[in-house]
Amino acid sequence: MTAADEVLLRERFRITGSDFEHGGEVSARIKSILKEIGIPVEAIRRLSIANFEAEMNVVMYADEATLTLEVFSNAVRVEVADRGPGIPDVEKAMEPGFSTATEEMRARGFGAGLGLPNIERNTDEFVIESEVGTGTTLRYRVSWS
Secondary structure, three states: OOHHHOOOEEEEEEEEOOOHHHOOHHHHHHHHHHHHOOOOHHHHHHHHHHHHHHHHHHHHHOOEEEEEEEEOOOEEEEEEEEEOOOOOOHHHHOOOOOOOOOHHHHHOOOOOOOHHHHHHHOOOEEEEEEEOOOEEEEEEEEEOO
16 A cells, blocks of 8 residues: 555545535535645535535435545545435436436526536546435545646
8 A cells, every 4th residue: 555545534424315405515514624634726626516516416316325535645535325216327317418306406506417427527537336226326536646
């Protein structure tokens, strides 16, 4: 194991489904933590976008999730594992503009179908695994030199 592989910080956060009132709080807390420990501004910007999109997907679609944050000397890795309905067609869900948002979600300003594509676009590595009836797990990483 090299120094770059050593986890400098690991924190877990709980996200509650349907909690629109607190949606975005976890991603805001993570942004503050990353600023405090001196992560590069551009990496924080990219992670903040990915984390907010992932968090709001949990709020909109899942029952609950755990977001695990791992900070390394040159990267941040995030895993969001939810308990929810899962995604029947991941490939379709990755298409910009594809959305299964309800009218209520759209009325709140969500549902443009850009969440997952925004996560992928703002990260250096992105993996999505989903099982219908069980849930979805996102893993992504942002690195810097």
